[in-house]
Amino acid sequence: MRLTPNTKVLICGIAEPLAIAHVPLMRDYGTQVLAGVSPGEGGRSINEIPVFDLVEEAIATVGPIDVVIVFSPAYAAVDAALEAIAAGIRQVVMVSAGVPPLDMVRLVRRAEATDTLVLGPNCPGIIVPGQVLLGMHPAECYQPGSIGIVSRCSTLAYEVALQLTRAGFGQSIAACIGADRVVGSSLLQWLQMLDEDDRTEAIVLLGEVSGDGELRAARYIAETIDKPVIAYIAGHFAPVNRSIGHANQIVASRTELGKRGKTDVATKVAALKAAKVRVADRPSKIPELLQRALNTKAKAPSAKG
């Protein structure tokens, strides 16, 4: 994906309070928000942006759209994304939170069939500092540079971006994959995109205790990624999960963590370290590890995969 100040954006659910608050911030950042969709609001304009009843109607008037950002209510969010896909749009950012998991199963099936990139739901989207803001990242935490951030959690990404910015490391892109149970794209997919992104020199991976996305990511890094990766996993001191019942235990045992019979941060840290990832034990260590990684890389450029 190539995101620039010329990226054309359409907002689904533009009349939702969160959209009303954040669309002006996106526009102030230079993002080209060409149109909005909100059923029943067609013909109005909100924040000086023309509103339509259908995505296809909007495209007919304002021209091609590169990215749709969905702010629609939770139960209408997947429908909005499916509408965007039907209108030929292949990049969808879902900000809406609390989307029912089985709705997401339908969307994921459709996205896979159409080769559509879906980010979220329940995520603040993407920022390419100095170029374009697709969602809700607070601009003051970021500055342009060459560090790519991929994170499970929104606010932890802001925290780390701010520390990088304060330490003089700008960012090439930051994406948060979303906090809902079923999300459109994984840490692994975003690592792949950051690896291919020529503006990104090093990658910061921010994970947490639950799930096993970090272990899949570790395996992918070991096999494929050549760029330096720094990771921080939150939740060293989080209480151990309560018993989750037979079916869920068995489903969990399908996953990497389940196979290892462990579900803690230490397992993830060990897997990442085995993949030659530098793991910070606290967010403030990330800039230091990054500096070291970049120094090493400058001295001895290696070639993997």
Add this chain to the structure above:
Amino acid sequence: MDLLEYQAKALFAAMGIPVLPSQPIASLQELRELKIPYPIALKSQVRAGGRGRAGGIRFASNTIDAVAAAQAIFSLPIGGECPALLLAEAKYNVEQEFYLAVALDDNARRPVLLGSTQGGMDGKLSAGTVHQVLVDGEFSPFYARRLVLKMGLRGELVPSVSEIVERMYALFVQNDLDLVEINPLGVDRAGGLMALDGKVTVNDSAIDRHTELKCLLNGVVMPPSLKPVWIEGGTVPTPTANATHSTQGAVNGQGSNSTNGDRSKKNANTPIGIVCNGMGLTLAALDLVCRFGGNVAGFVNVGWTVGGGRPETLEGRLEQALASLSHPHPVRVVLLDLLGSAITLDGVVAVIHQYAKRHGWWRQETQPMEELPQPLSTPRSEGDLAVNSLANNLTLNKGRGPAIVLRVLGEPSDETRELIESLPISLADSLEAAAKLTAVLASAPQA
């Protein structure tokens, strides 16, 4: 949230999954008007597993036995919960017990069918004995047959068990469930099938669009409003807590701190609460406070907006979080870090101040802290310096409310700054500085 067995069975019956004749019993009197013939099973309607072993299922062959059994079950807490209802159910002669379930695989992002011929209370259910079929495309009955054949079934049981799996899948999709489980599915000598026990978990995000499920749940406690995750024994257990709890401890990763020199043992048990927006940030705050030697009693993520009873505004959730950390285990220091949120620092301070006033948290007068503990040692970074300079201006909290360490981006107005100076609120400019200050405050002598 989990449905009770009788509610799950009502859904099964409506979907055409065979269940035994049964009758919910709310009082002993109702046993005298029983519509099902003896012998019966009386089953405690609680959510906890292992009811049978705990004594929550008893059999009776006449009214006298039934009343005695019911009395015993009503007063028997299982998993801390006494039943409000019993389910009286006809008996069924079982030849075999199967396990069937439909669940969601978060990683594959698809529903998964699960089945085993070794179901029942003492069934050995594990990844080794339970067969799985991922529903990767649109569902069609062949997925169910695939599972049934994997389970090793042949002959008449293939269509009959497949049909039950199909109906479970339909129930799963139509009601937005997280889980449908039948354990055991009883098989009698003639090959007849009966869902003898069932578990249904409703998805909390989707419940609002299922009015019939809401009706079914009517009168049942809805999921809690914003509640902290309490850490049993805290993150720095007292020696007694260590002795009484298992050596695993209540908290993950405890073994890994021995190398961490930041840990201070002084006043290690002053309980700390953490309030952040976003789970990653909350967990990062938890980790940092622990590394600085703080004893975290509980944490709340106020970023999560979805679910029963949570206020829609961040202001509302913030108030609820402050309230929740005051009861039943009042914390003495709260780390509050809201990053990229809709409210300004002024707004957050106003919410805290209003709440504190209403609940008489803090006495009017404050006084400079006379003696500051010294776990900061030599400053190592700008953050440390910031903490030290802040710590010098600390005020001793003499009220019953907690001291608050606040981190919100942006500068306070002059008015807010004055207000902050008169209250036990300290500002920090990074998560780490906030965590360190929190640990320092918690190790200070408490009023």
